[in-house]
Amino acid sequence: MTKELFQPSAAITSKAHITAAQYDALYQRSISDPDGFWGDMADRITWFKKPTKIKNTSFNAPVSIKWYEDGVLNAAYNCIDRHLPARANQTALIWEGDNPNESKHITYAQLKDEVSKLANALKARGVKKGDRVTIYMPMVPEATYAMLACARIGAVHSVVFGGFSPDSLKDRILDCDSNIVITADEGLRGGKKVPLKKNTDEALKSCPDVSTVIVLKRTGGDVAWNAKRDVWWHDIVDTQSTDCPCEEMNAEDPLFILYTSGSTGKPKGVLHTTGGYMVYTSLTHEWVFDYQPGEVYWCTADVGWVTGHSYIVYGPLANGATSLIFEGVPNYPDFSRFWQVVDKHKVNIFYTAPTAIRALLREGDEWVKKTSRSTLRILGSVGEPINHEAWMWYNAVVGEGRCPIVDTWWQTETGGHMITPLPGAVATKPGSATKPFFGVAPEIVDGEGHIMNGPCEGNLCIADAWPGMMRTVFRDHARFEQTYFSTFKGKYFTGDGCRRDDDGYYWITGRVDDVINVSGHRFGTAEIESAINEHDCVAESAVVGFPHDLKGQGIYAYVILNTGREPSEEMKKEIVQVVRKIIGPIATPDVIQWVSGLPKTRSGKIMRRILRKVAAGEIDSLGDTSTLADPAVVDELLKNRQTPT
Ligand code: WTA
Numbered sequence: 001m002t003k004e005l006f007q008p009s010a011a012i013t014s015k016a017h018i019t020a021a022q023y024d025a026l027y028q029r030s031i032s033d034p035d036g037f038w039g040d041m042a043d044r045i046t047w048f049k050k051p052t053k054i055k056n057t058s059f060n061a062p063v064s065i066k067w068y069e070d071g072v073l074n075a076a077y078n079c080i081d082r083h084l085p086a087r088a089n090q091t092a093l094i095w096e097g098d099n100p101n102e103s104k105h106i107t108y109a110q111l112k113d114e115v116s117k118l119a120n121a122l123k124a125r126g127v128k129k130g131d132r133v134t135i136y137m138p139m140v141p142e143a144t145y146a147m148l149a150c151a152r153i154g155a156v157h158s159v160v161f162g163g164f165s166p167d168s169l170k171d172r173i174l175d176c177d178s179n180i181v182i183t184a185d186e187g188l189r190g191g192k193k194v195p196l197k198k199n200t201d202e203a204l205k206s207c208p209d210v211s212t213v214i215v216l217k218r219t220g221g222d223v224a225w226n227a228k229r230d231v232w233w234h235d236i237v238d239t240q241s242t243d244c245p246c247e248e249m250n251a252e253d254p255l256f257i258l259y260t261s262g263s264t265g266k267p268k269g270v271l272h273t274t275g276g277y278m279v280y281t282s283l284t285h286e287w288v289f290d291y292q293p294g295e296v297y298w299c300t301a302d303v304g305w306v307t308g309h310s311y312i313v314y315g316p317l318a319n320g321a322t323s324l325i326f327e328g329v330p331n332y333p334d335f336s337r338f339w340q341v342v343d344k345h346k347v348n349i350f351y352t353a354p355t356a357i358r359a360l361l362r363e364g365d366e367w368v369k370k371t372s373r374s375t376l377r378i379l380g381s382v383g384e385p386i387n388h389e390a391w392m393w394y395n396a397v398v399g400e401g402r403c404p405i406v407d408t409w410w411q412t413e414t415g416g417h418m419i420t421p422l423p424g425a426v427a428t429k430p431g432s433a434t435k436p437f438f439g440v441a442p443e444i445v446d447g448e449g450h451i452m453n454g455p456c457e458g459n460l461c462i463a464d465a466w467p468g469m470m471r472t473v474f475r476d477h478a479r480f481e482q483t484y485f486s487t488f489k490g491k492y493f494t495g496d497g498c499r500r501d502d503d504g505y506y507w508i509t510g511r512v513d514d515v516i517n518v519s520g521h522r523f524g525t526a527e528i529e530s531a532i533n534e535h536d537c538v539a540e541s542a543v544v545g546f547p548h549d550l551k552g553q554g555i556y557a558y559v560i561l562n563t564g565r566e567p568s569e570e571m572k573k574e575i576v577q578v579v580r581k582i583i584g585p586i587a588t589p590d591v592i593q594w595v596s597g598l599p600k601t602r603s604g605k606i607m608r609r610i611l612r613k614v615a616a617g618e619i620d621s622l623g624d625t626s627t628l629a630d631p632a633v634v635d636e637l638l639k640n641r642q643t644p645t
Contacts, residue, residue, distance in 0.1 A: 006404070051071030072251070078318045084108060093106040093141050096324060118240075120244045124236070133180050135181075136162060144325065158259070159304050165581055172259050185218055188219060189329055190331070213230045254471075264514075284417040286315075300338070301382075342373050342375065348378070369397070378423055379403045382407075384510075385508050415470065419508070420435075420437055435505065457500075459498070462494065511545075519550075527587075531579045538575065541558060542608070543555060548590065557591065558598060591615070597630060600630075614641055619638055
């Protein structure tokens with residue numbers, strides 16, 4: 001498999017931004033002279049004041065990351081205003097509704113008007129530079145307006161994915177101390193309604209400081225109303241002026257907070273700042289997707305995830321691209337939907353997740369083949385390792401062998417692509433994210449932190465800073481240092497395992513910490529356990545991931561009930577409900593196994609390795625169980641093992 005190589009065609013290489021001949025020298029320069037390289041790259045952004053200092057970073061305590069620190073700019077200005085002279089009438093956003101008969105085009109001129117009106121409305125409600133604004137929206141253009149309106153006035157947005165529960169929304173509002181929420185009456189996905197306003201009302205019962213809720217009318221469904229707090233979007237936005245000056249922001253002023261799960265505790269507020277993030281996302285968007293002027297680019301992610309932030313909104317719009325926003329799902333009204341949208345809007349670049357590819361693959365080729373897809377030029381993958389079968393199908397059936405696949409490895413924390421092919425420069429291998437992007441210095445280390453050279457497998461670290469990386473955990477810099485820089489001193493630890501082959505290609509093997517990746521969504525096992533433990537009858541639980549054909553990983557929960565409580569199917573359903581209520585439906589456990597004890601060491605630490613093996617059905621390779629406090633626990637685990645469906 002590691003020898004299978006796919007070369008880009010002449011059609012791709014002849015006009016690519018970066019060719020194979022350029023890659024090595026440019027990569028060397030980006031590593032040996034970061035100031036020179038990133039100083040040059042800064043020119044792609046419009047600065048109100050050009051930075052004179054480029055890189056000022058340390059991965060050793062006290063960890064401090066600053067890029068372009070004396071530069072002044074505005075992200076919304078870069079995504080909108082600067083394009084107006086040349087592109088006022090070019091489409092900035094294509095919106096494709098959940099209903100295939102609904103779509104619209106928004107030009108850069110219209111985008112400027114819509115964003116400015118909302119920005120003025122926010123200011124009228126008292127929002128100031130540095131304030132946090134929570135956005136809990138469906139995939140409609142207004143979600144993008146909301147992000148850019150915040151950026152325009154220097155407010156910091158915190159987008160919460162619409163699939164999260166009221167509890168999760170509440171935690172995020174409280175953590176970032178936000179007193180304004182932008183939402184909609186209801187969302188629409190796959191023909192089903194999502195009660196966003198109702199969820200917001202529920203969350204706000206515990207958020208007394210929220211004084212304004214701006215509600216977009218999306219479906220017109222009935223919603224409860226708190227006249228002191230709630231305002232309709234159209235009532236406060238439509239009458240505003242279409243002029244709103246862009247706030248002057250320092251390069252290191254915060255742009256947004258995005259919550260993500262780690263191996264311990266509650267989700268943390270990953271903080272991204274303005275200058276480095278804009279340079280990095282616009283550069284990676286242009287070079288990794290080989291974006292050419294006039295092309296239609298579609299990333300199927302939700303703006304509630306980092307992929308939506310960097311590669312639906314900021315990267316593409318900074319490049320004056322046409323970015324498609326999709327409200328729906330891949331299987332509604334039928335399994336042809338993605339490809340119908342590609343044909344309808346003449347999409348050239350298509351970026352999705354392996355879980356979607358796997359779901360469509362198993363429905364057969366006909367759904368794909370009955371569409372043309374002749375406009376497609378580049379395909380992308382993100383969110384989890386892509387298995388060989390899915391890659392081959394994506395390549396041969398969707399892309400008809402002519403579209404390079406960019407398998408982009410990166411994280412919420414990294415802000416943008418880190419290890420990825422460049423279409424015209426790097427031949428691909430199915431399942432490998434291939435080579436590092438410019439300025440990214442991967443290191444693979446063993447358990448003790450020793451750097452390994454040549455072909456090897458171990459823990460993936462990054463040796464030095466890049467402009468798009470997170471700056472801190474919001475209001476918790478100690479947690480930032482602890483989470484990312486303490487496992488292997490002086491290095492950023494990604495939490496991922498990785499293999500490097502003979503050709504220097506990188507193969508991400510998945511998380512090596514207690515994070516599980518379900519359909520490209522990240523959860524900490526501790527987070528799910530703590531939700532399960534909220535059930536009155538639960539004494540203790542342990543959650544692990546197991547290989548799942550469709551989702552990549554599924555959620556397997558081992559649960560101990562309180563003495564006197566009887567296990568039952570009914571009880572399982574209740575536990576599932578608790579998790580859905582506390583985190584959201586996306587964290588629904590696939591399997592619950594009743595146990596009377598967990599495999600613990602004598603010091604009380606759960607041996608998760610054993611739980612993972614049992615869940616995966618690898619019962620012949622449990623390894624050494626002699627250090628367990630009670631080895632008999634393992635017999636019970638095996639006897640009552642549930643076969644995941
Ligand atoms: C995983 C999503 C393999 C990885 C952008 C990482 C991947 C986590 C890939 C981050 C890929 C993402 N190949 N694994 N191309 N892309 N991952 O923060 O485990 O939601 O650490 O960011 O997803 O997930 P996050």
